[in-house]
Amino acid sequence: MENNRTEEKRRITAAIALAIACVIESFAMWNLYSWYSFSAPLGTLFSFAFLIVIFFATVTLKEAVRDPFFYIMAAAAVIAGLNLLIIDSGKGAWLTAADVLLVAYISERMKLPRICIGFLLSYIGFYFFYWTYDVKGYFKGYNTNYGGLVLITGFVFAITAMLFFAEKLKETEKGGARFLYISILFMFAWGYNIIAWYRARCALLGLVVFAALMLVPLKVWKNKVFYTALTAVMTFGAIAVSLLYVWLGRFSDRFSIRIFYKDIISGRDAIWADLWNAFLKMPLTGIGSSYEINVDWMGGMFEVHNGLLDILIVHGVFVFAATLVLLIRSLLKLREKAGESIVAKSATAAVFALLAASFMENFFIVPPFLMCTLALIAIARSV
Numbered sequence: 001m002e003n004n005r006t007e008e009k010r011r012i013t014a015a016i017a018l019a020i021a022c023v024i025e026s027f028a029m030w031n032l033y034s035w036y037s038f039s040a041p042l043g044t045l046f047s048f049a050f051l052i053v054i055f056f057a058t059v060t061l062k063e064a065v066r067d068p069f070f071y072i073m074a075a076a077a078v079i080a081g082l083n084l085l086i087i088d089s090g091k092g093a094w095l096t097a098a099d100v101l102l103v104a105y106i107s108e109r110m111k112l113p114r115i116c117i118g119f120l121l122s123y124i125g126f127y128f129f130y131w132t133y134d135v136k137g138y139f140k141g142y143n144t145n146y147g148g149l150v151l152i153t154g155f156v157f158a159i160t161a162m163l164f165f166a167e168k169l170k171e172t173e174k175g176g177a178r179f180l181y182i183s184i185l186f187m188f189a190w191g192y193n194i195i196a197w198y199r200a201r202c203a204l205l206g207l208v209v210f211a212a213l214m215l216v217p218l219k220v221w222k223n224k225v226f227y228t229a230l231t232a233v234m235t236f237g238a239i240a241v242s243l244l245y246v247w248l249g250r251f252s253d254r255f256s257i258r259i260f261y262k263d264i265i266s267g268r269d270a271i272w273a274d275l276w277n278a279f280l281k282m283p284l285t286g287i288g289s290s291y292e293i294n295v296d297w298m299g300g301m302f303e304v305h306n307g308l309l310d311i312l313i314v315h316g317v318f319v320f321a322a323t324l325v326l327l328i329r330s331l332l333k334l335r336e337k338a339g340e341s342i343v344a345k346s347a348t349a350a351v352f353a354l355l356a357a358s359f360m361e362n363f364f365i366v367p368p369f370l371m372c373t374l375a376l377i378a379i380a381r382s383v
Contacts, residue, residue: 011113012113013053014053014054014058015112015378017050018054018120019119022371022372025039025047025367025368026123026127030130030131030150040367041092043368044092044095044366045095046367047095047099047367048095048098050371051102051103051106052102055106058110069326069329072325073101073102073105073326076097076101076319076322076323077097077098080098080101080316083284083286083288084288084289084315086285087282089291089314090290092289093289093314093315097314097319099367100323100365101319103371103374104323104326104330106374107381110374111381112382113382114382117164117379117382117383118164121157121160121161122161124157124375125157125158125160126158127153127154128157128191129158131150135197144198144199144200145201145203147200148201148202149203149361151191151194155191156349156376157350159184159188159346159350160350160376160379162180162187163342164383166181167342167343192207202358202361205356205360206354206356209234209353209356210350213345213348213352214346218339218340218342220339221338221339221345230352231328231332232328234331234355235308235331235355236324237356238309238355239312241359241360242359243276246273249269249270249273267295268305271293271298272306274293274294275304275309276313278291282316284318285316286313286314286316286319287313287314288314303362305360305361306358307361307362307363308324311323311365333381334380334381338380343379343383344381344383347377350376351373351377354372
């Protein structure tokens with residue numbers, strides 16, 4: 001009995017820490033650009049502090065020392081730090097790797113109380129409506145891609161929230177569930193229109209993936225072949241997309257495919273080609289975050305524009321492999337849950353949508369999006 005109470009207290013502590021982190025980070029970065037400019041450089045440190053709290057509230061030391069995956073996470077974090085020292089890179093990049101490793105490890109076992117699920121879905125979902133009402137394009141400091149990422153994050157939370165509350169209404173036999181289900185169709189049209197207005201192609205990719213996966217029946221989600229293939233595409237796909245772009249970049253003068261009035265081959269091919277060339281010279285350590293990109297219009301600024309590719313390019317193959325092992329393990333454990341309820345399916349589809357959008361931006365590996373990803377995985381495991 002005492003053990004059950006202790007476990008419940010630990011679960012509540014982890015849920016509260018996650019909720020506070022999501023609220024503070026999103027409030028600081030998604031309201032005013034001046035707040036974003038101040039808080040963004042501190043985001044990874046802030047996330048790390050809360051992830052440590054969540055870690056100790058989720059995993060006991062006794063469990064950790066008996067878990068081989070804990071050693072994979074710890075070894076990868078140490079290697080990431082050593083690599084940055086070896087190549088004399090900016091040390092702040094270590095926090096990004098550490099945060100992603102912690103999320104990949106913690107998410108495999110974290111569960112949330114229903115009240116926390118409802119709060120997180122509603123709060124993050126609110127930002128879809130807020131950024132639609134108060135358009136924060138270039139004239140308010142944020143660039144349109146960042147706006148699209150806030151929108152797609154808010155959108156998948158809002159849809160999952162509507163399903164969560166609709167299912168709750170069905171359980172209590174109260175009216176209103178049918179209205180919420182019908183409203184979801186309107187929401188997808190609305191989501192496309194505002195993302196198209198922002199011309200955020202990375203967000204469009206996430207929206208398409210989310211819509212497609214929501215159409216997949218629950219019983220198909222339980223299929224091991226389908227789900228394993230989906231997980232592989234949404235993780236290894238980050239590397240495949242970058243390589244495909246580099247290859248297509250060789251033929252950019254021979255064809256033109258436009259989405260939102262812009263060629264799909266419009267710069268990332270050159271960035272990724274330069275990064276791959278530098279990385280292949282030092283694949284074990286990675287190139288670090290102090291590397292200056294040799295593309296004229298980048299002005300030497302370092303920006304990978306791809307979440308999982310960032311982990312590989314910056315930190316090397318060992319850290320990347322450990323990240324994939326932990327992340328894929330966590331995602332595969334969602335298969336049964338995703339096939340049991342429409343809410344769990346929506347939360348899992350949302351995770352894959354964010355991973356897909358991250359093919360074109362760092363996105364889910366940076367605050368507050370990383371904490372939102374952890375929240376979605378925990379929600380999928382909890383409903």
